[in-house]
Amino acid sequence: MGKVKKEILISKPKIDDRVQRLADEISRDYEGKELVLIGILKGAFVFMADLIRCLRIPCEVDFVRLASYGTGTVSSGNIMITKDIETPIRGRDVLIVEDIVDTGLTLYFLVDKLKEREPESLKVCVLLDKKERRKVPFEAEYVGFDIPDRFVVGYGLDFNEMYRFLPDVCVIEEN
Ligand code: XMP
Ligand code: MG
Numbered sequence: 001m002g003k004v005k006k007e008i009l010i011s012k013p014k015i016d017d018r019v020q021r022l023a024d025e026i027s028r029d030y031e032g033k034e035l036v037l038i039g040i041l042k043g044a045f046v047f048m049a050d051l052i053r054c055l056r057i058p059c060e061v062d063f064v065r066l067a068s069y070g071t072g073t074v075s076s077g078n079i080m081i082t083k084d085i086e087t088p089i090r091g092r093d094v095l096i097v098e099d100i101v102d103t104g105l106t107l108y109f110l111v112d113k114l115k116e117r118e119p120e121s122l123k124v125c126v127l128l129d130k131k132e133r134r135k136v137p138f139e140a141e142y143v144g145f146d147i148p149d150r151f152v153v154g155y156g157l158d159f160n161e162m163y164r165f166l167p168d169v170c171v172i173e174e175n
Contacts, residue, residue, distance in 0.1 A: 003175040009152055010145055010169040015127075018144045019047070022125065023054030026095065026142065034058050036094045036119075038085055040110070041065040043099035046156030046164070047127045047144075051097060062087040066106060079109040094119040095142075099157050100128040104138030111138075128152065128169065145169075 026035075034057070039048040041063050052059060065083035094114065101107055107124055114122055125142035132149055147169075153159050154166030163170070 005173045005175050006170045008168045009147065009171045012167040015155060019050050020054045022142055022144060023051055027056040030057050030093060033093050036060045036062065036087055036089055036092045037097055038094060039063045039097045043156050044097050047099055048097045060087060079106060089114065089117050089119045091120050093121045096124045098126045101126045101138060101140055102130045102133045103135040105136055108136045108138050
């Protein structure tokens with residue numbers, strides 16, 4: 001990419017408001033329970049950090065790192081776990097936290113893998129959802145924002161490891 005133009009798609013105040021409401025919903029749904037939150041590295045770390053501080057239920061936190069062969073902005077579908085969680089999840093209530101669902105391949109794979117460990121329940125919370133890009137049927141139980149098919153960065157999301165630090169979710173385009 002040469003010169004890049006950035007445009008705010010979702011501002012930090014809007015994200016903050018939505019994250020609080022998602023956390024309220026999750027806190028209500030899991031009242032009296034103890035959650036294990038599993039963030040997908042690296043993209044979800046900012047969202048995860050904000051989300052847990054808005055929850056009103058006790059939770060444990062762990063992270064998984066996945067890799068898909070092939071680079072660039074398109075998932076190839078050959079996914080593997082390169083860093084597993086360290087928390088046993090059998091019989092636990094588990095919520096996967098992810099920055100964005102696009103083709104659905106990543107979460108389809110992870111949900112399948114974690115189900116083998118027989119959690120009591122397993123749900124998914126994503127900040128962003130590009131529904132029109134699905135290659136496999138996948139629906140997250142908690143969705144922050146539906147977004148159009150544009151490449152986004154910021155609030156943890158990157159383009160070649162750049163822009164994760166931006167507070168807003170931005171669209172980038174080559175000039
Ligand atoms: P799938 O296609 O498996 O992809 O649902 C999910 C992963 O793809 C990456 N992704 C993006 N990353 N801006 C990003 O920074 C985007 O617009 C975007 N779309 C997909 C992301 O790593 C996510 O975990
Ligand atoms: Mg990611």
